[in-house]
Amino acid sequence: DLLSLEYISSCDPHLYCPICRCPLEKPARLPCDHIFCEDCLTSSLEAETTRWAQLHLRRKNTCPECRTPLEKPEERMNIPRIILRMLDDLVVKCPNQEEGCEWTGKRAEVQDHLDRYCELTLVPCQKEGCCEKIARKYEKEDCLHVEVACNKCDGRYMKKDLDEHKRGSCLMAESECPHCKLTLPSQALPLHIADICPQNTIPCPGHPYGCPFLALRPGTAAHARTCPIALMTPTLTSQAKRQEEQEAETSTLRTKLTDLHDSVNEKLKLLESNLNTLQSLLYPSDNTSSSHLSTFPPSNPDAVNSTNPNPPQDADPIDGPTSHLLSLHESLRNDLSRLSAQVNDLDARSMMMLLNESQRAKEDSLHLNAAVAGLRAQVYWLLSARLMASRATGTT
Template identity: 25%
Template structure:
């Protein structure tokens, strides 16, 4: 983590000057030499930041209380800037040992480039510790984040990692504490697995043997005297049975835990369902709610007085709903059968009516054809009266005798009546179709 020196940015108001500063160069607000001096129309001079803060609270000059606004301020004359910048001041790091003295406007440059007592972050990014500039070189040489090399395996790492690396370095020479043989650390663990002087427990220690001794004495001395050696086959068989039983027990335990989790999930779902059904059908759960008011000290004399649980109520409601659904299904089937029979009967009746209407229409068509043919024969036929054989000579004879007008009107009326009846029948037939 990188850090910065808190004195990198100089506060010009808090500098220590070598001599007493002229009172004409002192700001009447902060009582320090001017910093970026600003002049008011009334002739007073203030630090720029000081007068800005003063005008935020009151729009008047802090000295003579005359009206003053930010737009009225102007930068002070150049000679004022030069006089306050040329004041001699000590380095802000004088308390750490820096004896530098210089003009005020050069102090910031001195801190950033020349001051040996400025705090700088360590050159190593992982460290970031603030160190005096004069001590930077010595710090880098001893910093715990510097790169170092193991003298045994020549591996490079940070200095703080090297301290722990010495205990695990595979190239370091390690002496066996049991047989005094030296090996590199990478081979030391292998040697401990073969060292004849390394103390080990008896191979039957899991069954109760408490002997611990040198590896070379296990086969030559102890196994001949071990009380468990004669029954080791039985002990191993017993251990296999125990392992099998433990495995079965663990399997049963996992199954039990799985069933418990499923049961908890089912209970949660049932509880939510009870709440939903209680809100939808409060009358069915009234007896269960009254169970809290039931007196447990009084004996139950009638089984009908025992309040039903929500599960029993739900089951009874399910049976009732199932019976209702079966009844409704049977009624619907019966109604559908009746509707089919009625539809078939009505269809047959309509077919008979349509047949009769077709026959009637055919009869009317034939009659209309007869009427039309008769009318055409009367209109276009030969004359009904001709000149007789005994007609008086010289008398005029008529070639087209006129027909009876009463018979023509009667035929026209009949024709109009039959046309009207035929039109009504056609309209009725279209409606039935």
């Protein structure tokens, strides 16, 4: 597959396929002079045809680049020889480079290299009855698709996988530490280098918080016993962890508060819409609607009786739709009040939580400051004692 090749030489931008953005493979030229990979162009035209069919429309295929209608989508124009030569002259690496092949050459020679010369190309095994494939360099050897025993862990593996097993997964395989040259099991080597090896160079435990000290493991351990930053590292780590937890909790509360605000806004919009509907039903006249807003019918029926105890006999009762809208308005008002109370309660709780956490952080910082002051006083005392001792030695 030419699309998976790794290119060494730089490629002219005009030689890239506009669809896959890779150097052209099997270039195809349309009547509008745009050039694509043959497979990319075919997939694009098929996808366009499927899209029009799903919309139950009949449309001509178009060029993926300029959208020019194509009278004959299958029609292809001749590719200029200069373009083909430029593509063939691109320098690439062998597709088997990850397995160890170091060959490089022109793109036009890749297939010939794989078919004839590459020692890592998979070919059919020559043993009669074996259907597996093997690298060309092992073609003349005995069949490698037989099980053999590992001479260290007694596990059974295919002969072709035995070397890889010994280098990686074998429990009894041994490796040498690159620092102290100690021989130990391969699986224990990473733990040895990270936590035990005395010749490994490691930073001070306070390195994440600003200490630049770097030395072999024994020197770093001795430094950590007197480094103020290393002594405070456990406290700083716990404080950083607590701060991350607080930030996560604050983010969750902020999200909940945003959701509540959105819900309240939706309720308000619905309430405004229903109010407009009520106004249009109760006060159909535009010129009198504003004057009647102040006399909107109260939601409490007792208030109606108190303001007008003897209603006229010829007054029309409130019809069914208006009564429904009034009840809906009252329900929305109650929901809005409840949501407002919930928002206020959540806001107060989140604010109190933030205040408590900030107070705790202040107390921790005060403890840290006190510890630093104590360490500073001890360092000054040690320095002064050493200075006095040196002076006394000088006078004598």
